[in-house]
Amino acid sequence: MDFTFSEQQTMFRDMVRDFAAREIAPIAAQMDREADMPETLVQKLREGGFFGLTFPEDLGGLGVDTTTYGLVVEELSAASAGVAVMICVHNSVGSYPIAMFGSDELKARVLPRMAAGDIAAFCVSEAGAGSDAAALTTAAARDGDRYLLTGSKMWVTNGSRARYYVVLARTPGSVGHDSVHAFLVERDAPGLSVAKKEDKMGLRCSDTCVIELDAVPVPAANLLGREGDGFKVAMKALDGGRIGIAFQALGIGRACLEASVRYAGQRIAFGEKLWHIPTVRDKFADMAARLHAARLTALHAAWLKDQGRPHTKEAAMAKLLATEAAGHVADEAIQIHGGFGYTKDYDVERYYRDVRVTRIYEGTSEIQRLVIARSVIKELG
């Protein structure tokens, strides 16, 4: 057991912390208010290599390991969870399916562009297919050497900024997992449109869209894996994605704890700083302990992934624990701030809204519990 970070991991974390403090934190509240992210920031993220974090160096990426990736996401998220989720989705569920299941030709053509900052998105959910991803109805009709995709995808993070979409669709009229296929679809494909941007509680600078597909032609060469691999592609991608979301939640949680300790050091009640009030100290202890436990779980899941070991259960545990811990911490952060925490003058108000979705997307807490329970029963039953 070695709990120290490598020199490279520490270096990345510190660089990103500086970058986030300089370029993101100062505009985070404004981006939330305006529900938008300036293109200048996206461009700086491109120049900083954030869109190539997990991509191999020979394809123009930075090739960082999952632990480093987690630390980077945590730092970004502590400044703006909306920025973090854009980077997360791009580096995991948006691109991982191509890296894992794409043909060599597809990888060679697309991954360098993604690494350079052509943004990727992941289209699984539909109006009637959330936790039950296999219930998706988007159709992929074979038409010679191409498929025609028709349907409507919801909750697509990066929906309007993306150049590439991983889309799950099924053989028309089929049911179940086995007839679901995964495709890479490009933004300029005819028939693909961004129908709507969601008006959300939090993560407001991240664009969450409905993507409409109207007989969108997709070359057979853009099939990821084989026909019927779609569900496997999605599940593998989500294993990695969940580690990212765990670190996103941890970043928000850390920001909450830091803001609360800072506030409590300045706020006087009953003649002393809140630091000296026992109930506030108890809150700090629980906040810090829960975040720490969740963080170790997330780091462990990242380590397993880097070792090439199975990590489905651990990734689900990391997401479950980190998102629930961060939810608790954000709630307590508001409580420590009192009435001020309920106002937009303080960042904790935004953290509280942002953190809420982490228990919902890329698998709700209930789905993580299903995944964990299934693994536990398989191991011990």
Added chain:
Amino acid sequence: MNFALTEQQRMIQQAARDFAQKELAPHAARWDRDEEFPAAAVKKLGELGFLGMNVPETYGGAGFDMVSYVLAMEEISAACASTGVIMSVNNSLVCWPLETYGTEAQKQRFLVPLARGELLGAYCLSEPNAGTDAANQQTTARRDGDHWVLNGMKNFITNGAHADVLIVFAQTDPALKHKGIFAFIVETRSEGFAVISKEKKLGIRASDTAQLAFDGVRVPADQQLGADGAGFRVAMSTLDGGRIGIASQALGIAKAALEAAVAYAKTREQFGQPIAKFQAIQWKIANMATRYEASRLLTLRAAALKDQGEPYGEQAAMAKLFASEAASYIAEEAVQIFGGNGYSKEFPVERHFRDARITSIYEGTSEAQRMVIAGHRLR
């Protein structure tokens, strides 16, 4: 034990529900988005007698009991929690202390129009440096002939930007600490009074929460409310009743979130069946419903004690502590049951989640309620 509502209580509940569904529910999402004060609806609430529910009819009120007030507050808040707090403040924090501590002349001049809804009231206790530590009042009151002169700043004042009449607490002699605090009735048309800013908030966005400045505001001596040095007692006893109002507001939010979650769970299909068929969802609904019912009983009990003239401070604190935390829990679980839809402003649980959060902060945080409860039990 009799848990049945009287005929009159049921009628009031129904009237509140009808009003809430017709006049509030269709607009609540827009008021929230635009931070729009529901002025027309508040006026109609006044016409229904809901702004002075517990005030005797001789003073312009409806003369209803506290249990009826809880029932009405719940219905109003279920449709629009912002309207709920506007109503709660006028009833509990303004009319009640005027009725309880006011002179006959003060009642005729201020209570009657406030209870009728012709004027709107606000309660000014919190300051930038006096929240949970409310005794730390920095606003000063200096006697000058037959007037008091008020100087200071109040913040987080519900109805602050729309009120006509304020109950203001101020320190007359810091050496006396809380015994130097006096209460005053202040008209917002007074010279030297100003609304400095309105808070941008997480929730209850249709209710205005203002920062108020008092710069040499002259208040006639006959507008002192209660005895010399009794201000802190006026403030604290008023909050006892206020807490029943906020507990009822929390109940309303919880009820709305629970009902929305149940309806959604029965219609939303995943894995080939309504999600209500899944045990994970059933357990959530069971826990939500249990906490809601327990909150309701605590709140009604506190109200019934008040109606019977019994001490109710501890019960009110328990009701507020439990109901507000239950409301957040229930709204949180409702969002979870809705999944991604719960995070979207197209569904009301997103608003319920944001609105619920304030109920464990204002009119005494959960921590302050625990102090009150422990104070009673350890006395």
